[in-house]
Amino acid sequence: MDPQTQVDLSKLNEADKKELNVVLANEAQKSNIQQMVHQLNDVCWKKCVTSKISSNTLSKTEEACAQNCVDRWMDTQIGILKHLEEMRQ
Amino acid sequence: MSFLGGSSSSSSSSSSDVKANLVQQLQQESAMANARMLINKVNENCFQACVPTPGSSMSAQENTCLSSCMDKYISMWNITSRTYINRIGVESKRMGGDASVVASMGSGL
Numbered sequence: 001m002d003p004q005t006q007v008d009l010s011k012l013n014e015a016d017k018k019e020l021n022v023v024l025a026n027e028a029q030k031s032n033i034q035q036m037v038h039q040l041n042d043v044c045w046k047k048c049v050t051s052k053i054s055s056n057t058l059s060k061t062e063e064a065c066a067q068n069c070v071d072r073w074m075d076t077q078i079g080i081l082k083h084l085e086e087m088r089q
Numbered sequence: 090m091s092f093l094g095g096s097s098s099s100s101s102s103s104s105s106d107v108k109a110n111l112v113q114q115l116q117q118e119s120a121m122a123n124a125r126m127l128i129n130k131v132n133e134n135c136f137q138a139c140v141p142t143p144g145s146s147m148s149a150q151e152n153t154c155l156s157s158c159m160d161k162y163i164s165m166w167n168i169t170s171r172t173y174i175n176r177i178g179v180e181s182k183r184m185g186g187d188a189s190v191v192a193s194m195g196s197g198l
Contacts, residue, residue, distance in 0.1 A: 007110050016108040023112055031119055033174065038126045041169040045134050045162065053138055056160035058168075066165050070172040074180070 044069035131162050 012020070048065035049058075058066070139154035140147075147155075 007107050007114075009107070011102070011104050011107045013104040016104045020108055020111060024115065027115055027119055031122070033177075034123050034170075035126070037166065037170045037173055038130055040173060041162075041166045042130055042134065044169060045165055049138070049161065049165070053154050053158050053161065056157040058161055058164055062161075062165070063168060066168045067172045070169055071176060074173075074176050078180070 040070055040073060043073065127163075127166065131159050134162060135159060 044066050047069055048062050135155055135158035138158055139151050
């Protein structure tokens, strides 16, 4: 990887520091979501693309499976959280 | 994370130059990390699907399978991303949260 330009942080004024904090928080959230999508796609690929790969597009079934997979995964997570909440009481 | 290092050999002078520089580096690093993750996952899953019994070299058939697999994996990534982002938008609205940040993330790759 090529060396990146060094940045002198002491030159930042307060307003720019605040703005950078916002940018950083947004990037962190975006990054978390992308991580999650990678993990989900890995799981759903394994569940939904089971036949031999003979075309470079997803079949209608695979496409529907992918969407259901994500939604049911979310249902599962929500269900687990609900159940935990009940156990706590 | 070179920007955390102390030395200042920067050509940028004003605060807004430094800021723009940092934002650019941040976005580059983030895009790079995302691409690296995708490559790993494609490699893992498409190797599994296309090279069931590794021979002494890749066959033409295996190579064709790999490029189809890669296209398919990426189109599925986009579906997963869209569906997931929609869903967390719905869920956070349901819980009275603010979904605007999530909604603004829009498209995948």
